[in-house]
Amino acid sequence: MEKVTVAALCPNVLADEEGFVRYLLDLGAALDRPALLYPTNDEWVLAVNRHRERLGRYFIVPFSGPSIVEPVLDTARLYGTARE
Numbered sequence: 001m002e003k004v005t006v007a008a009l010c011p012n013v014l015a016d017e018e019g020f021v022r023y024l025l026d027l028g029a030a031l032d033r034p035a036l037l038y039p040t041n042d043e044w045v046l047a048v049n050r051h052r053e054r055l056g057r058y059f060i061v062p063f064s065g066p067s068i069v070e071p072v073l074d075t076a077r078l079y080g081t082a083r084e
Helices: 017-029 042-050 066-073 075-083
Strands: none
Touching: 017 042
16 A cells, blocks of 8 residues: 655634634545544644534544533633632
């Protein structure tokens, strides 16, 4: 099997979340099988989590759903929970 690496720029998730998701869907459609999708910053995690059902057709998302992820990434909420 030949392996190919391609560099590309994805849309800025803060400016164009739908474009970011569409980029991932287009990338996923070009893959031979589902791939592990591991977002590397909070904004990407939130966007992937919001669209995980759509992205799940092509990607394995290796983290908990919105009920866990969103409270953890909301710093004020997380600190309040920690204080309790």
